[in-house]
Amino acid sequence: MKAFTIAHYSKKGKLQLSEVAAPILQDNDVLVQVYATGVNLLDSKIRNGEFRLILPYKFPLILGHDVAGVVVKAGSKVRQFKVGDEVYSRPADHRVGTFAEFIAINENDVALKPKDISMEDAASIPLVGLTAWQALVEKANLKKGQKVFIQAGSGGVGTFAIQLAKHLGATVATTTSSANTALVKSLGADIVIDYKEQQFETILKDYDVVLNSQDSKTLEKSLSILKPGGKLISISGPPDPDFATAIGAPWYVRFIFKILSAGVRNKAKRLNVNFSFLFMRAEGKQLGEITTLINAGIIRPVIDKVFPFKETNEAMAYVESGRAKGKVVVKVK
Numbered sequence: 594m595k596a597f598t599i600a601h602y603s604k605k606g607k608l609q610l611s612e613v614a615a616p617i618l619q620d621n622d623v624l625v626q627v628y629a630t631g632v633n634l635l636d637s638k639i640r641n642g643e644f645r646l647i648l649p650y651k652f653p654l655i656l657g658h659d660v661a662g663v664v665v666k667a668g669s670k671v672r673q674f675k676v677g678d679e680v681y682s683r684p685a686d687h688r689v690g691t692f693a694e695f696i697a698i699n700e701n702d703v704a705l706k707p708k709d710i711s712m713e714d715a716a717s718i719p720l721v722g723l724t725a726w727q728a729l730v731e732k733a734n735l736k737k738g739q740k741v742f743i744q745a746g747s748g749g750v751g752t753f754a755i756q757l758a759k760h761l762g763a764t765v766a767t768t769t770s771s772a773n774t775a776l777v778k779s780l781g782a783d784i785v786i787d788y789k790e791q792q793f794e795t796i797l798k799d800y801d802v803v804l805n806s807q808d809s810k811t812l813e814k815s816l817s818i819l820k821p822g823g824k825l826i827s828i829s830g831p832p833d834p835d836f837a838t839a840i841g842a843p844w845y846v847r848f849i850f851k852i853l854s855a856g857v858r859n860k861a862k863r864l865n866v867n868f869s870f871l872f873m874r875a876e877g878k879q880l881g882e883i884t885t886l887i888n889a890g891i892i893r894p895v896i897d898k899v900f901p902f903k904e905t906n907e908a909m910a911y912v913e914s915g916r917a918k919g920k921v922v923v924k925v926k
């Protein structure tokens with residue numbers, strides 16, 4: 594089959610379109626023919642080697658963390674899916690590789706694709722949808738009437754997280770540039786701050802939750818807008834010791850994360866607020882709940898651009914520009 598691979602870590606290196614062996618199906622796997630795949634900054638960060646400490650990969654590696662497609666084969670122990678099902682997924686770490694014609698995925702990481710949306714729309718959802726879900730529902734336990742600050746509301750995570758937070762009944766503040774104000778308002782954002790003109794920390798106060806996706810300066814400022822007991826969940830680092838424990842990392846990784854996050858953890862302690870790092874994980878059940886919200890018209894995919902398969906490198910470069918409005922998708926079939 595055809596797939597986009599890397600032979601080693603390389604900053605800004607190009608993915609190679611290669612002929613590779615078809616995936617090997619395990620008993621609990623479904624073999625999915627890839628119709629469309631979403632592109633994420635995680636693909637670039639893995640290619641650059643930024644995750645080698647926590648996610649060491651073997652080469653050649655097929656990149657790609659989001660898929661929508663059709664089940665073409667089911668392993669002997671698969672119970673939830675059958676050949677012909679239209680599905681979508683964020684495959685588990687160490688089993689990624691959606692920039693390809695086929696991928697084998699454990700059925701527990703798969704969900705039925707939302708009914709009335711295209712394969713391209715569906716492929717835009719899993720990674721960012723699960724990230725928003727695990728941050729706002731699982732970690733923050735965001736409730737009706739609470740206030741949440743979602744940074745970069747026009748990005749892949751932001752466009753989904755705003756809609757999910759509104760569904761949960763929260764008041765949503767977000768940052769974006771003026772060109773994207775109308776977009777984030779259309780998704781339900783209540784307070785929109787143009788980050789090029791205004792300082793959010795002078796406008797927002799007594800927030801219950803922050804979803805942090807930007808740099809360390811933004812993270813520090815965001816701690817100060819929380820009310821006592823408020824929660825900041827960061828998806829852009831720094832990783833903390835709890836995360837090292839959760840992934841079973843060796844002692845020296847835990848030690849490195851302890852040092853990296855010491856400043857922010859100390860500041861959070863002084864302000865009597867909670868800091869935690871989230872690295873999202875594959876989870877078919879949660880993705881199934883997301884399917885229900887999309888089928889009900891509560892959350893809609895937001896797509897900036899769809900690239901043909903042969904332009905996967907261009908799709909990666911577009912995402913790396915940091916200017917995407919919603920998601921970037923590659924049409925494979």
Ligand SMILES: NC(=O)c1ccc[n+]([C@@H]2O[C@H](COP(=O)([O-])OP(=O)(O)OC[C@H]3O[C@@H](n4cnc5c(N)ncnc54)[C@H](OP(=O)(O)O)[C@@H]3O)[C@@H](O)[C@H]2O)c1
Nearest residue numbers: 634724745747748749750770806828871872873915916917
């Ligand atoms: N830990 C995890 O599990 C996890 C999961 C998903 C993503 N992430 C990370 O989260 C970050 C965001 O991911 P993403 O996919 O949402 O990114 P993205 O889609 O590439 O974000 C692009 C958007 O960010 C906006 N933006 C850029 N700089 C901004 C700023 N200073 N303030 C506010 N908005 C700004 C841009 O709007 P303008 O054009 O208007 O500037 C653009 O619409 C990345 O670092 C990604 O790696 C982590």
